[in-house]
Amino acid sequence: MNADSEKKAAAERALRHVEEGSVIGVGTGSTVDHFIAGLARMADRIEGAVSSSERSTAKLKAAGIRVLDLNATGDLPLYVDGADEVDPHKRLIKGGGGALTREKIVAAASRRFVCIVDRGKRVELLGRFPLPVEVIPMARSYVARQLVRLGGQPVWREGFVTDNGNWILDVHHLVITDPVGLERAIGEIAGVVCVGLFARRPADVVIAGDEES
Numbered sequence: 439m440n441a442d443s444e445k446k447a448a449a450e451r452a453l454r455h456v457e458e459g460s461v462i463g464v465g466t467g468s469t470v471d472h473f474i475a476g477l478a479r480m481a482d483r484i485e486g487a488v489s490s491s492e493r494s495t496a497k498l499k500a501a502g503i504r505v506l507d508l509n510a511t512g513d514l515p516l517y518v519d520g521a522d523e524v525d526p527h528k529r530l531i532k533g534g535g536g537a538l539t540r541e542k543i544v545a546a547a548s549r550r551f552v553c554i555v556d557r558g559k560r561v562e563l564l565g566r567f568p569l570p571v572e573v574i575p576m577a578r579s580y581v582a583r584q585l586v587r588l589g590g591q592p593v594w595r596e597g598f599v600t601d602n603g604n605w606i607l608d609v610h611h612l613v614i615t616d617p618v619g620l621e622r623a624i625g626e627i628a629g630v631v632c633v634g635l636f637a638r639r640p641a642d643v644v645i646a647g648d649e650e651s
């Protein structure tokens with residue numbers, strides 16, 4: 439199977455976790471696009487979806503799925519999203535698509551997080567993929583200097599604006615031996631909106647291609 443077939447297989451398998459009549463948290467990315475295509479087939483059997491991005495909102499609506507406001511739904515039974523890297527403890531790097539902040543919010547508000555990936559996303563140690571950090575625009579240089587102190591090499595994703603009106607720094611060459619500690623340390627830097635480490639709230643289930651664990 440190539441990477442896209444593995445993404446599709448993972449997305450199809452994730453549909454088994456969807457309960458009829460429920461509201462589903464939906465992530466962002468090419469893997470999630472396959473999930474939305476599958477969810478469209480059961481649009482009349484779910485209550486609706488809470489979306490993590492403008493991109494997914496447009497795709498959900500086009501698929502005939504009602505998009506609901508998280509403020510109105512309360513906690514969700516299920517969140518389905520992709521990732522850029524997954525370690526053996528189901529901790530993740532996310533944000534390659536720049537939707538990390540809303541993704542982290544919906545993941546936090548969900549009882550079960552099912553992560554869908556192709557097998558190439560599995561790693562022993564997080565950090566080969568540059569770690570996305572969403573920052574308030576005026577804090578870009580300040581945050582970048584603090585990230586250098588933490589051992590990283592931040593690169594501004596120039597020209598990209600998040601759905602929240604902020605900017606992204608992609609941090610290269612981090613050796614992430616303590617994902618929980620690093621998530622906390624970066625999150626505490628003034629001007630950081632969100633860090634794309636999902637370690638304090640990892641995935642509950644990982645589906646890589648047709649392998650579920």
Ligand code: 5RP
Nearest residue numbers: 467468469520533534535537
């Ligand atoms: C978006 C994300 C995506 O889940 C991540 O980038 C994986 O994307 P894809 O499914 O296209 O490989 O975190 O912010």
